[in-house]
Amino acid sequence: MDFSFTEEQKQIKALAKEFCQREADLKRFEEIAAKTFEARTVEALRAVFPYDLLEKLHQVGLRQLSIPQKYGGTAPETDVNVTLTMAAEEVGYWGGRIVDPLMIPWLFLRGIATNMYVTEEQRQWIFSKFIENPRLVIATSVGEPAGGTDIHLPYDEGGGSILKVTAYKDGNEWVINGDKTFCSNGGTADFIMLAARTDKKAPVSRAMTFFWVPTDAPGITLTPNRMLTLEFGGNCQTHYDNVRVPESNLIGEVNKGFSVIESFFEAHLPGVSGSVGSMQRIYEQMREYAKQRIGGGKPIIEHTSIASKLGEMAVNLEALRSLLYRGAWEIDQVERAGGRALGESNWFWFTAGYAFFKQVSWRFCELATDIYGGMSASVDLPLGDFLKHIFYIRAAGLTVDVELIRASRDYDTRYREG
Ligand SMILES: Cc1cc2nc3c(=O)[nH]c(=O)nc-3n(C[C@H](O)[C@H](O)[C@H](O)COP(=O)(O)OP(=O)(O)OC[C@H]3O[C@@H](n4cnc5c(N)ncnc54)[C@H](O)[C@@H]3O)c2cc1C
Numbered sequence: 564m565d566f567s568f569t570e571e572q573k574q575i576k577a578l579a580k581e582f583c584q585r586e587a588d589l590k591r592f593e594e595i596a597a598k599t600f601e602a603r604t605v606e607a608l609r610a611v612f613p614y615d616l617l618e619k620l621h622q623v624g625l626r627q628l629s630i631p632q633k634y635g636g637t638a639p640e641t642d643v644n645v646t647l648t649m650a651a652e653e654v655g656y657w658g659g660r661i662v663d664p665l666m667i668p669w670l671f672l673r674g675i676a677t678n679m680y681v682t683e684e685q686r687q688w689i690f691s692k693f694i695e696n697p698r699l700v701i702a703t704s705v706g707e708p709a710g711g712t713d714i715h716l717p718y719d720e721g722g723g724s725i726l727k728v729t730a731y732k733d734g735n736e737w738v739i740n741g742d743k744t745f746c747s748n749g750g751t752a753d754f755i756m757l758a759a760r761t762d763k764k765a766p767v768s769r770a771m772t773f774f775w776v777p778t779d780a781p782g783i784t785l786t787p788n789r790m791l792t793l794e795f796g797g798n799c800q801t802h803y804d805n806v807r808v809p810e811s812n813l814i815g816e817v818n819k820g821f822s823v824i825e826s827f828f829e830a831h832l833p834g835v836s837g838s839v840g841s842m843q844r845i846y847e848q849m850r851e852y853a854k855q856r857i858g859g860g861k862p863i864i865e866h867t868s869i870a871s872k873l874g875e876m877a878v879n880l881e882a883l884r885s886l887l888y889r890g891a892w893e894i895d896q897v898e899r900a901g902g903r904a905l906g907e908s909n910w911f912w913f914t915a916g917y918a919f920f921k922q923v924s925w926r927f928c929e930l931a932t933d934i935y936g937g938m939s940a941s942v943d944l945p946l947g948d949f950l951k952h953i954f955y956i957r958a959a960g961l962t963v964d965v966e967l968i969r970a971s972r973d974y975d976t977r978y979r980e981g
Pocket of ligand 1: 703708
């Protein structure tokens, strides 16, 4: 076992740190977050979005870190998942919210780069747009007002009742109708990766197709959701009324969209490692606080009630980090071997990593609140903001229950296969 990073990874780590130390303007991020929270229209969301930050991230090569070099990206030739997991952790530690605008492109464009049904032409289509325009924003939209879990699980017995947004072919175009919700980045996105039903009756895993939908297409209405806290870019409901997209906007093959979702989630581990970086930083600050703060005539860290809380947090953090990196490494090995075989699922590492992250981060906030006492509620400390962020991540994506259901299925298969 070798836990060291390669020279290339160390350079990327150093670049991420240096960039964040230069560009992390916490006051500005707070203002953007507050204005994003107040924004009621797409125009208002766009007016506060930090496009300049995207351009700077692009200039140093971080924005395009998940895109293979042959398409103009900066991804290393191998070990991309470990590299992104490490880079996200570093950005989360030094740059806090700088990690936000990186995550959707890192996770989802990696899925596009690796999915077996996505053609070279389709990859060129989006990667060239993304590389040529450093201000381009993308989003993904699967969840619907009637429910998101059954689409992702998938609940295949539901047949045509699961996934209600539809797309039908008309000549050389696809026509999209229906409603989606909770689309992160929806307010600022130029293109949304939309999951639509392209077979009226088949179970969702065999009826879904992804399309790139330009957000300025006639027939789209985007309405910002009012959320407790937001990524930069807002979170939107989207209504599609006979929205037409050309055949070239297809992602992968018709009715093979579930495989695209699987590729998206396989690439998802960096999505929480940014928060591991933030937790590490909070932990370090809190430990210092516990050394300074006096209670019962001595630094509170000398009370076993405080020391054992810090110990529990440290153990959980390391266990979480180990699981995330192990998962990223496993996925890298599959990619090295030429990719996932047809019909094979590689979800265990994603579901296990996310479920464990959500449990550990929730407990982390609970313990940190008790250690800081009244100070935990102060806006001068990062804990309150982080707590909202953890609540947000826990609510986004699959629930812990569903992640664990999927983890148990996939782990069982792995165990039987030896
Ligand atoms: C902050 C945030 C950001 C988001 N960003 C995006 C995004 O960018 N793109 C996107 O597509 N979606 C996004 N979502 C939507 C998210 O993916 C869904 O909220 C999620 O899939 C759960 O769906 P739901 O909210 O409809 O809950 P439901 O599906 O209604 O589930 C409710 C409860 O029932 C349980 N449940 C439901 N069905 C089953 C089942 N078959 N078996 C066992 N338990 C079940 C669930 O575990 C949960 O506990 C976001 C959500 C949030 C909150």
